[in-house]
Amino acid sequence: MPRDLEQPEVVVQELNPAHWLDEYGNHLYGYALRRLRNPARAEDMVQETLLAALETHHTYAGRSSEKTWLTGILRHKIIDFIRKQARELTVDDINGLSDATIDKDIDILFDARGRWIHPPRDWGKPDRVLENSEFIEAFNHCLERLKPAQAQIFSLKEFVGQSIDAICRESGITATNCSVILYRARMALRRCLEIRWGDDTEKRR
Amino acid sequence: MLSCKEATARVSASLDRKLSLRERLAVKVHLGMCTACRRMARQMALLRAASRRLALEGTVEGMGMETLSDEARLRILQQLKKQ
Secondary structure, rough: OOOOHHHHHHHHHHOHHHHHHHHHHHHHHHHHHHHHOOOOHHHHHHHHHHHHHHHHHOOOOOOOOOOHHHHHHHHHHHHHHHHHHHHHOOOOHHHHOOOOOHHHHHHOEOOOOOOOOOOOOOOHHHHHHHHHHHHHHHHHHHHHHHHHHHHHHHHHHHHOOHHHHHHHHHOOOOOOHHHHHHHHHHHHHHHHHHHHOOOHHHHHO | OOOOOHHHHHHHOOOOOOHHHHHHHHHHHHHHHOOOHHHHHHHHHHHHHHHHHHHHOOOOOOOOOOOHHHHHHHHHHHHHHHH
């Protein structure tokens, strides 16, 4: 392909940040909001993304669509932001959440022989559950109740889709601690959902 | 034999890393015999599926519309013009 011949036109179009905002503002905002769960932060991320795009537009080769390019910048901004938050956690925050000897929240779920005291409930067919807006609402509610360190690591893992190695390396947390924090986050979510969702058999049918 | 508590920790770990063959077998044997832990494992998988769905396409309940407000647009536009 004679790509060189096509490029001048692309460059002219691409230098219109107001157009980016009109065209992709809502897409970028929604993307950020779903991962950061905070409207003000999501707005900041959109702004930072467009500013960064303005500065680095010369690196945009037109190989991907503008939307994909901008979303890629946003994704990196979000990861940086959550990592920065994770780095600000104190040693106590992290130790308190990953110290295997302080395991109260989990210990109370099992008897001395490690058997469930309150066995998990059947939440119903996964496809159905995921389509159920009440479940999604309960899930959101429970996410809000995670401890900050749990929420940050959980977000990086499950919302941004980072590998555990990347999360640990960048946040300065050991892989074992990361894994323990995620385990506790999942258990906290599970318990919260048992109360808010799993209790009512009618909903699941 | 794994206890339910140990099986639960392993199932969570399996979402973060590939378990060793030995671990996988131990979990499989436990889940084969334990209804409660089979439910737990489905719940854990559902947590991941729900997160993926929210991140990809979900609405964020109780957080207002998923569109930029006019105020935010204006603010961002002003910042862009400063550049």
